[in-house]
Amino acid sequence: MKVAKSCSQCRAAKRKCTPGSAPNLACTICAQKGQNCSLLAITSRNRQRLLAPAAHDLGSSVSMNKDIRDQLVDLYLQLIHDKPHTFFHPATLKSRVRTGSLPNAILYGILSFAARLSSDRTTQARAKDFSQSARKALKITIDEVTLDNVHATAIIGNVCGVEGDSRAESLFFGISFRMAQILRLPEASPEDDRITREIKLRTYWSLYMIDQWSSAGLDMPRQIPDTNQHSLPMFELEFWSLRPGERGPNTLAHDQSPGLWGYMVILARVFGKIQELHRKLANSKLSDTEAEEYTRKLALEFEQFSQNLPSDVQLTRENMEHHAMMGLGATFVALHLGYHHYSTLLYFHYLDATHTQVPSQALFAARCKFHAAAFSDLLSSSNEVSGCEAVYFIVAHMTVISSSALLHALLFGEPDELPDTRKRLYSNFQVLLKLKQYWPDVNMVITRLFTFQEACMRSTDRVYVVDKWIVKFLLQHALPIEKNLRPPTTEYLAERDRFAEDALSILRPTGPA
Structure with a gap:
């Protein structure tokens, strides 16, 4: 039996289907629209490790009420995201969480961050478990050079930093920087819509910022050089309002201010x-x-x-x-x-x-x-x-x-x-x-x-x-x-x-x- 190269939803709509950043994940359009994707069914059967597995796969820490999970993601977006780093389009991130297309390494890294800020003591106590689950999930896909893994390694590096593990922090940051360089971030692909292009740009500048701070904090050489070659991130409200599949320029006009x-x-x-x-x-x-x-x-x-x-x-x-x-x-x-x-x-x-x-x-x-x-x-x-x-x-x-x-x-x-x-x-x-x-x-x-x-x-x-x-x-x-x-x-x-x-x-x- 041949493996499907495009999902049934895209075939029915007669549109180009671009698979996710790892094999057999939901396609880009379905993930951004938050709709079911037939590729997910293949993933569920053949590659459960890339989706949210059962609790026994990663330990008891992953057994979580969906409402609490969504609350923690919202808390992360409110208190962490767009401050020390800016990796995600908020609506797309929440859609991927709901559909299960967000890799566990990212999801549990986010939950580990947010759990510490929760007002619920039981949830706070699970922060370390979430951190361990994120690292365990990442080890399964660590050899896959993808934008998701750039995000996962950077987030887990940050988590290691707040836990006082400076050696692991440096290690995960280094992997994130190298993957980004292999992917030639922030260069966009022809099939990227405006959301994806801006995410790549924001990811690049986030890593630049992380490199500035971590190289000083850990007394290490910098890995991302200074450059004026790339445009600066757009105004945040404009970015948030972008819709999946939207095309158009991703650079600032001369009369526009950056975000x-x-x-x-x-x-x-x-x-x-x-x-x-x-x-x-x-x-x-x-x-x-x-x-x-x-x-x-x-x-x-x-x-x-x-x-x-x-x-x-x-x-x-x-x-x-x-x-x-x-x-x-x-x-x-x-x-x-x-x-x-x-x-x-x-x-x-x-x-x-x-x-x-x-x-x-x-x-x-x-x-x-x-x-x-x-x-x-x-x-x-x-x-x-x-x-x-x-x-x-x-x-x-x-x-x-x-x-x-x-x-x-x-x-x-x-x-x-x-x-x-x-x-x-x-x-x-x-x-x-x-x-x-x-x-x-x-x-x-x-x-x-x-x-x-x-x-x-x-x-x-x-x-x-x-x-x-x-x-x-x-x-x-x-x-x-x-x-x-x-x-x-x-x-x-x-x-x-x-x-x-x-x-x-x-x-x-x-x-x-």
Whole structure:
């Protein structure tokens, strides 16, 4: 008997039938329309491993009420997707979940993310089981170079990261990057509709962003180079409104602005240059004059970025609320949190007041504290507007960097800075405690803040000297941070440290772990 190359639905409609990204899966059109596909029947008989198997196939973790499953997928789309990554067309993703055409490696990776954010403790407790099921499902198809497996490996890599398994995180990210390169992402195929073409583009830029963060966090070489060759992602609402099979251009017109994720990509390019600046500083490859000039150039890029943002994307409370009404509140906040975080990183080394030969030292130090404070204020505001909450894992690291600059101000700043600085630190710590409930590895991130405080307390002459240790502290967020041993603290710092200890007390464990 011959194996069907097209489904009965497409044959009846006299349209071209394009099979899914793995053999014998539902065809692209049926999957996007959320309708039954005769290819699924073949899959059910011959390749059950690519569909949702019975509970005994992957363990008890996969036995799930469909309503709870769908709620978790919605939670993932609401709180995770379009923040640290943007892989899916929401309607198509939910359709594939309903029809069973979404590979288990993706599905259980999504469920593992979302379960941690669930308000139901029983569901929360299953997050680890979902993670293990995702990895087990992926191992079955790991040798298939498909767009689905690009998504699966990237999502599972993220899950490994929040669980504190940095080696597995790096491994799965590396596989995802290589598969994407083999597939020549984001190049589109002639048969791709607009949804598929935009998904490929968003996947590529998501991996670019992941590579920027993970290479720094894990102290690994980057695998995806900078390029201006590819267009930026379109506006999110336009993407969401696309229908399966729709044809047309997938590039932005000259008079169109990119979507929120497009602006995130622009910022990520600057982030890569900031990483390079810090590495050169740590290795003494830049003079003070060269470092100042490098910083000025990147500061100008940030200024141009801010000036070029459309008025409705500028950071205002009104714009935040408007984006929240459109379902884009958390993505809008993610964009601006990134802007203030990258800016804090850029100027952080100028908190070291020993840069007496740098004319701009005081200005750059003031900018660092400004952006650290602005990050804290935005994070606080985001929790006041429904639909704007920032609860994905990397927020913890960004909050620690903001808190470190604020803690530095608490220890070394002027007396009139102390009240507002303490309020912002307290607000940041409340966020960290909230994130700690969701993500297991936040404890390690918080420990870095205590280590930074101890390093400051062992400084002399009311300064903190920036060196290789601080570069590791700022960038290598996925790796443990050792203590930075310096001479004993001065009497002046001991007095200021009482303020710091009072602020930090909210984060210190009160009992056995």
